[in-house]
Amino acid sequence: MSLDNLKKAIGGTKERRKKPATLTKQEVMAQSLELVENSFICMLGTNGGAGFPNIKALLNLKHEGLKKIWFSTNTSSKRVQQLKKDNKACVYYVNEKRFKGLMLLGTVEILQDNESKKMLWAEGAEVYYPQGIEDPDYSVLNFTAKQGNYYQGLQNVDFEIE
Amino acid sequence: MSLDNLKKAIGGTKERRKKPATLTKQEVMAQSLELVENSFICMLGTNGGAGFPNIKALLNLKHEGLKKIWFSTNTSSKRVQQLKKDNKACVYYVNEKRFKGLMLLGTVEILQDNESKKMLWAEGAEVYYPQGIEDPDYSVLNFTAKQGNYYQGLQNVDFEIE
Numbered sequence: 001m002s003l004d005n006l007k008k009a010i011g012g013t014k015e016r017r018k019k020p021a022t023l024t025k026q027e028v029m030a031q032s033l034e035l036v037e038n039s040f041i042c043m044l045g046t047n048g049g050a051g052f053p054n055i056k057a058l059l060n061l062k063h064e065g066l067k068k069i070w071f072s073t074n075t076s077s078k079r080v081q082q083l084k085k086d087n088k089a090c091v092y093y094v095n096e097k098r099f100k101g102l103m104l105l106g107t108v109e110i111l112q113d114n115e116s117k118k119m120l121w122a123e124g125a126e127v128y129y130p131q132g133i134e135d136p137d138y139s140v141l142n143f144t145a146k147q148g149n150y151y152q153g154l155q156n157v158d159f160e161i162e
Numbered sequence: 163m164s165l166d167n168l169k170k171a172i173g174g175t176k177e178r179r180k181k182p183a184t185l186t187k188q189e190v191m192a193q194s195l196e197l198v199e200n201s202f203i204c205m206l207g208t209n210g211g212a213g214f215p216n217i218k219a220l221l222n223l224k225h226e227g228l229k230k231i232w233f234s235t236n237t238s239s240k241r242v243q244q245l246k247k248d249n250k251a252c253v254y255y256v257n258e259k260r261f262k263g264l265m266l267l268g269t270v271e272i273l274q275d276n277e278s279k280k281m282l283w284a285e286g287a288e289v290y291y292p293q294g295i296e297d298p299d300y301s302v303l304n305f306t307a308k309q310g311n312y313y314q315g316l317q318n319v320d321f322e323i324e
C-alpha cells in the first residue's frame with residue numbers, strides 16, 4: 001500500500017490511452033454486462049444511519065441483464081434494516097486490474113417468498129441459514145436498476161436502464 | 163456468475179468455522195490494518211443526488227492507521243461535487259478470496275494545497291492531471307474515520323476509532 005499503486009495505475013492508463021477514445025453505447029452495455037458476469041462479488045451501497053452511506057460486499061449470484069440483480073442475505077443484517085427504512089441503493093462492480101467499474105442506481109425489494117428463496121439456494125447454505133430455505137433469517141434482495149455509470153480507464157459514461 | 167459463487171463461499175465459510183469463533187479487539191484492529199495495507203483499491207461511498215448512495219473505486223495510496231486516508235482525484239469529478247455538498251462518506255476495503263471486509267465511516271476534507279498534492283504525486287501522474295501538481299483539476303481527499311466495522315466470514319465487529 002503506497003504510491004507504488006499510483007505508478008501501476010499510471011502505467012495501465014497510458015497503455016489504454018492507445019486504444020480508440022470513445023466507447024459506443026453498445027460497447028458500454030456489452031462491457032458492463034461482461035463485468036457483471038465475471039464478478040465473484042459486488043458492493044451494495046445503502047443509506048445507513050445518521051446520514052452516512054454504507055457499503056457491503058455481497059456474492060454475485062443472479063442477474064437479468066443490467067436491470068435486475070438478486071442477493072441472498074440475513075434478514076437480521078444491518079443492510080436489510082437499512083433497506084426497510086430507505087430502499088434507494090447502488091450496486092458496484094469493479095475490475096481493479098483493468099480499471100473498469102460499473103455503478104447501478106436503483107431500489108431494492110426485500111423478498112421472503114419461498115420461490116425467490118429457492119431460486120438462490122445451494123446445497124450447504126445452512127451454514128448461513130441453519131433452518132434451511134424457510135429460515136426466517138434468510139431473505140432475498142431484489143435490486144432494480146434505473147441508471148448506470150460505466151468507466152474504463154479515463155472514459156466514463158452515464159446511461160439509462162429501461 | 164451463478165450459484166457456483168454461493169457454493170464457493172459455502173466451502174470457504176465451513177473451513178473458517180473450524181477456527182476460534184471470537185476475534186479480540188486487538189485481532190480486529192490488526193486484521194483491519196493488514197487489509198488496508200494489502201489493498202490496491204478501496205471503495206469510497208458518498209451521498210449522491212436524489213438520495214442515492216454512490217460508490218467509486220479509488221486507488222489506495224496513503225493512510226495513517228485506520229484514522230486517516232488520503233486519495234487523489236479530479237476536482238471536476240462527481241465525487242468531489244458530492245462531497246462539497248455533503249462530506250459524510252464511507253471507505254470500504256474487501257478481500258473477496260478470504261471473505262474479509264472493513265467499512266470505515268467518517269468525513270472527507272477536500273485539499274488543494276501544494277503540500278498535500280505533492281505528497282500523493284508520482285512521476286507520470288500527468289496522465290490524470292496534465293498541468294502537473296498545480297493542476298486545478300487535481301485534488302486530494304482526506305478522509306477521517308470515526309467508526310469501523312470489520313468482518314471475517316460470519317464474524318462481524320463494530321468499533322470506534324479515536
